[in-house]
Amino acid sequence: MYARGRVRVKGRGRGRGKRWINAMPETTDFRPVGIPQSAVDISTLTLEEFEAIRLVDLEGLQQQEAAIQMGISRKSLWNDLKSGRRKVAMALTHGLAIRIEGGDYEIRGEKTIKG
Numbered sequence: 001m002y003a004r005g006r007v008r009v010k011g012r013g014r015g016r017g018k019r020w021i022n023a024m025p026e027t028t029d030f031r032p033v034g035i036p037q038s039a040v041d042i043s044t045l046t047l048e049e050f051e052a053i054r055l056v057d058l059e060g061l062q063q064q065e066a067a068i069q070m071g072i073s074r075k076s077l078w079n080d081l082k083s084g085r086r087k088v089a090m091a092l093t094h095g096l097a098i099r100i101e102g103g104d105y106e107i108r109g110e111k112t113i114k115g
Helices: 047-058 063-070 074-094
Strands: 019-021 042-045 097-100 105-107
Touching: 019 047, 019 063, 042 074, 047 063, 047 074, 047 105, 063 074, 074 097
Parallel strands: 019 105, 042 097
Antiparallel strands: none
């Protein structure tokens, strides 16, 4: 039996656990103005990366506090934060669109339905 939220992955170590997010973002697609949508490459930010950036950079939480809110270790939060910040920086620097989607998460307060 596996702990709640753990995914069995072949190989070494434990699987990646689900992260808690507070809510879905209001807007999930951003793109540079003046460039046709068909001509823009997309950088995809996972919901976990978005939540890590929101908690630390917007809400001003310390990494330990943000990690506790997301139900993960400080190292896991740092990995999500580093990856998300890099994707945003690449998009801003190279004129890429940003799409927020996907990941392995649960929305805080919603009941999980197991099938």
